[in-house]
Amino acid sequence: MVKTMKISARNQIPGTIKMIKKGPVSTEVVIAVAGGNEIVSSITTTSAEHLKLKEGSKVYAVVKASEVMVAID
Amino acid sequence: MVKTMKISARNQIPGTIKMIKKGPVSTEVVIAVAGGNEIVSSITTTSAEHLKLKEGSKVYAVVKASEVMVAID
């Protein structure tokens, strides 16, 4: 049902799902990535179900460049 | 001038600026992060100047959880 495609989003970081917290509309997905970092995503619960996401799934955290801010200490 | 603060954004990935491409309004910043990954950010050129960003700067790529999508192969 979900199409396979190549997307313009510049950031596609590979990782493994560590935790999923499902709400009625929104679901939080915590992805373990390289360097001991975590990336947290909030998507619709319907999306999480379409992709059959579960703990241990190999995934990519995908982010459009215009959504990334830069910070310094 | 730029305030120091603690922010709700869940994703704060440390890295080093590898490349900056300045346009008249928007600037693209490529950040090398752990695992040989890169995170690309597009911010205003004014922001890049306020933070004095340059190649080699130690920075964080900051992303709100609601901006992160999840993808599978």
Add this chain to the structure above:
Amino acid sequence: MVKTMKISARNQIPGTIKMIKKGPVSTEVVIAVAGGNEIVSSITTTSAEHLKLKEGSKVYAVVKASEVMVAID
């Protein structure tokens, strides 16, 4: 636990939390700002807890410039 940093987001409006509505995954935060205006934020419930946000807290509403639209009457 939450790092202190200077962030590229151009909009950092000071205000006071007037109302918090917590859901299982998302939390709505209503911030009273200057001029009798309100700014509403939707963040993860986990973030709201990390920052220990509560009614009366002094906060900043932070928004990346690329997320701001302009409207006229």
Add this chain to the structure above:
Amino acid sequence: MVKTMKISARNQIPGTIKMIKKGPVSTEVVIAVAGGNEIVSSITTTSAEHLKLKEGSKVYAVVKASEVMVAID
């Protein structure tokens, strides 16, 4: 040409355009709002032209609640 509508975006802050910086694709708009604060918006140059934005224009800065982060000192 531009439709008049009521929009779900929770944040609609009134202000006056103080500065416009046009690039070939993106335009930065600085809006003076209550309390001596400024809100900066980055929109397409085409949008800025459709709305005939100029310095001194009375406008609203419009932001979806899911795009607003919260920060503390």
Add this chain to the structure above:
Amino acid sequence: MVKTMKISARNQIPGTIKMIKKGPVSTEVVIAVAGGNEIVSSITTTSAEHLKLKEGSKVYAVVKASEVMVAID
């Protein structure tokens, strides 16, 4: 209460609400648009109530250009 305005968001696609799923904080709205396509929106439940959205309502799906990615097969 909700102001009528002309907004800079470049994408204003007309459609009809097909389904609404309300959570405590977030509400998912499925909009049927031309060509048999659907557009899904996630807004605050408060917004959905302010606009009195219900199945069958004629609406516009509104998206800022900077939020639209492009993909190919």
Add this chain to the structure above:
Amino acid sequence: MVKTMKISARNQIPGTIKMIKKGPVSTEVVIAVAGGNEIVSSITTTSAEHLKLKEGSKVYAVVKASEVMVAID
């Protein structure tokens, strides 16, 4: 170089590129979709080049549900 993947973004509207306007950092892409509607995207120029986008290309406009607002007349 660009990975093929299945993405959580709920909105994947098929169309044909009608116009591309390249700036030094940002590129505007106008996509003709069903019903005589257009969807406008602003992506990095680097992304547009990676995907070899040109007028006439068959593409999808991809948008995360949390970026879609709802408006009424």
